[in-house]
Amino acid sequence: MWNRRKEEEQPAPKPVAAQLPAQPARPLPAKEGIPMSTVPSRPAESFDAPRTGNAVLGKSVVVKGQILSREDLTIDGEVEGTVEMQEHRLTIGPNGKVRASVKAREVIVLGTLHGNVETGDRIDIRKEAKLVGDIKTARIVIEDGAYFKGNVDIIRAEVPRPAAAAPAASAPRPVAATPTPVSAPSSSPAMAAGAGEIKR
Amino acid sequence: METRSSSGLDQFCSLLVERPGLTFLDLAGVSQSTVAFVTEQGHRIYSDDFLLQMDRCFGDGDFYENQADPEKVAKFLDTALDYPAQHFDGALVWDTLEFLSGPLLETVVERLSHMLRPGAYMLALFHSEERAETIPTYSYRISDRKTITLAPRGRRRPAQYFNNRSLEKLFHDFESVKFFLTRDHLREVIVRR
Numbered sequence: 001m002w003n004r005r006k007e008e009e010q011p012a013p014k015p016v017a018a019q020l021p022a023q024p025a026r027p028l029p030a031k032e033g034i035p036m037s038t039v040p041s042r043p044a045e046s047f048d049a050p051r052t053g054n055a056v057l058g059k060s061v062v063v064k065g066q067i068l069s070r071e072d073l074t075i076d077g078e079v080e081g082t083v084e085m086q087e088h089r090l091t092i093g094p095n096g097k098v099r100a101s102v103k104a105r106e107v108i109v110l111g112t113l114h115g116n117v118e119t120g121d122r123i124d125i126r127k128e129a130k131l132v133g134d135i136k137t138a139r140i141v142i143e144d145g146a147y148f149k150g151n152v153d154i155i156r157a158e159v160p161r162p163a164a165a166a167p168a169a170s171a172p173r174p175v176a177a178t179p180t181p182v183s184a185p186s187s188s189p190a191m192a193a194g195a196g197e198i199k200r
Numbered sequence: 201m202e203t204r205s206s207s208g209l210d211q212f213c214s215l216l217v218e219r220p221g222l223t224f225l226d227l228a229g230v231s232q233s234t235v236a237f238v239t240e241q242g243h244r245i246y247s248d249d250f251l252l253q254m255d256r257c258f259g260d261g262d263f264y265e266n267q268a269d270p271e272k273v274a275k276f277l278d279t280a281l282d283y284p285a286q287h288f289d290g291a292l293v294w295d296t297l298e299f300l301s302g303p304l305l306e307t308v309v310e311r312l313s314h315m316l317r318p319g320a321y322m323l324a325l326f327h328s329e330e331r332a333e334t335i336p337t338y339s340y341r342i343s344d345r346k347t348i349t350l351a352p353r354g355r356r357r358p359a360q361y362f363n364n365r366s367l368e369k370l371f372h373d374f375e376s377v378k379f380f381l382t383r384d385h386l387r388e389v390i391v392r393r
Contacts, residue, residue, distance in 0.1 A: 125230075140235060144351075148230035151223075151246045154239040 059095040067100075076111070086120065094128065101133075109146075116150075206348050207380045208388030212323045213345035215290050216241050222289035225315070227296050231341040233349065234292075238342070246288070250296040251337065251353070253280035264359060267304045281308065286317040294340045295325040297370075301359040305370070313373050316393040322374075326362045326387045333357060362387070 054072040057063060061077035069085035076093030081100050083090060089106040092098050096111035106121045109129040117123060119137040127145030134151040142148065216222070220242030226234055229249035238245040257276035258266035266272050291312060300308055312322060327335045334357050338350040362370070364379055364387075371377045371391045380388035 140232075140239075142230055142232045142235060144231075146230065147249065147252070149248045151244055152235050152239060153244050156242075 059093070092129075201349055201351050203343060203347050203349050204382075204384065205346055206388060207346075208323050208325070208390050209342065209348055210346045211378065211380075211390050212290060212292070212321050215321050216243060216345075223287065225283070225288045225291040227292060228294050228340040231339065231351075234342045237344070243289075246283075248280065250280060250293070251299065254296075254299060263299075263357075264301045267301045267359075273304055273307070276304075277307065277311065281311045281315070283315045285314055287315050289317055289320050291316060291320070291322040292340070293322060293324045295327070295335075295337065297324055298326055298335070298358045298360075298362070299337075299356060305359065309370060310373070313393060318375075318393055320393045322391045322393070324389045324391070326367065326389060327358065327385055328363075328381075328387045329385045330361050332385075 054074055055069060057073070057075045057077045057079065059076045063077070063079045063081070065081045067073070067079065067081065067083045067085075069083070069088055069090075071085075072089045072091070073083075073085060074091040074093055075083075075096045075098055077095070078097045079100055080098075083098070083100050083102045083104070085104045087105050089108070090102060090104040091108045092111045092113055094110045096113075098112065099114045101115045102113070102117045104117075104119055106123070107117055107119050108124045108126065109131055110126045112130045114132045116133045117131070117135045117137070119135075121137075122139035122141065123135055123137045124141045125131055125143065125146040125148060127143040129143075130147045132149045134153070136153045136155055138155050140152060140154070216238070221244070223244045223246065224238055225246045225248075226238075227248055227250035228234070229252065230247040235245055235247070253276065254263075257272050257279070258264075260266070293312065297305060297308065316322060325340075329335065334355040337353045337356050339353055341349040341351065343349050360366075367379070367387070367389055368377055371389070374391040374393055376392045378390045378392075380390070382388060
């Protein structure tokens with residue numbers, strides 16, 4: 001009898017993530033163009049409440065100093081200083097005002113960011129976002145309506161060089177430098193009726 | 201959004217294939233397509249929205265009268281054209297020069313010349329309709345080396361009308377000036393520093 005009661009008091013096993021009902025797919029925000037990388041990117045997410053496990057600085061929070069984070073972070077308040085989270089994602093929410101240099105694996109900007117940004121993976125600048133600073137990143141996505149003033153520098157992954165003995169024809173092409181073929185200008189309905197040049 | 205072919209852009213893009221690692225200035229405001237086009241070829245791009253900067257500095261009151269106010273002009277030059285000497289290998293200024301009046305226009309062209317390296321190209325567009333009171337403005341985006349996508353931004357009154365002669369005079373400090381006359385009332389100008 002006692003044994004039976006004990007069995008009844010045992011907590012029911014927790015459902016595992018795989019048993020949860022499937023979430024309906026969220027519609028993607030309209031983007032101006034495709035991400036420029038040939039590496040398939042993850043679908044962009046609209047700004048929702050951050051997922052559990054993320055650190056959040058709410059919109060009434062003001063931080064001055066250095067932030068080092070070992071988990072994904074959402075800033076919807078004000079931050080001045082530096083933000084470093086090399087292996088994680090930083091989201092600057094619509095109310096977020098960040099004046100800092102930022103290093104993160106991935107950065108999503110919906111609010112305002114003044115400062116240089118370095119990402120190992122990608123930066124996503126959403127419409128209504130304002131970013132003033134220089135960007136170093138592997139990939140960049142810019143939505144129509146975003147304001148950006150600064151330099152974009154794309155970091156390209158090193159492609160291992162083929163062995164010296166390998167035939168040139170089978171050598172892999174580097175990721176960078178895919179020059180557009182040069183061809184003579186063609187005429188079109190809107191195009192040149194004539195051209196003139198003055199050389200000094 | 202509409203698209204148009206551009207011989208001027210094609211000429212400008214010949215610079216892109218010369219060697220990787222060049223730095224370009226785009227004054228049309230940031231766009232995914234232009235950033236992708238330039239960076240995919242191994243170059244750096246610096247973006248700013250020059251028209252927006254003009255509106256911020258001169259938009260409160262008479263747009264062109266404000267361009268004669270030394271304080272506003274100084275603020276504009278500091279915010280919109282504060283770049284080191286010979287920093288860029290090319291500049292895309294699109295049609296923005298049409299909305300700058302007399303002395304400020306000359307100052308801006310001097311600054312652009314100062315920011316460009318010798319041999320650098322600059323692409324500018326000028327409407328060729330002499331009697332137009334207002335002209336359409338666009339955000340210009342590069343689709344490919346010969347095609348521009350135009351995102352409309354309303355209409356504006358230009359500061360002045362430019363013909364070939366006035367353009368030659370405007371760019372007299374540059375090594376060469378090349379015009380592409382188009383059938384859609386747009387004059388494409390490539391100048392070489």
